[in-house]
Amino acid sequence: MVFLMTCVITLANIGIPADFLSRWMHSFLIAYPIAVPIIYFLAPVARKITARIVEHP
Numbered sequence: 001m002v003f004l005m006t007c008v009i010t011l012a013n014i015g016i017p018a019d020f021l022s023r024w025m026h027s028f029l030i031a032y033p034i035a036v037p038i039i040y041f042l043a044p045v046a047r048k049i050t051a052r053i054v055e056h057p
Contacts (some may be wrong), residue, residue: 002035004027 006027014023 002032006031 007024008028010020010024010027017023
């Protein structure tokens, strides 16, 4: 997901210049180490909230 989102945001911000791939990879390398720990710690919280919302009594 981080890979796809960095692509979309890079495209939205700069279009497709000749160095698009290197700029995209630079964005990905910044975003990935931030996103992975956030996903790791927030996924269980999101699952619990979702379970409470969709749980049938």
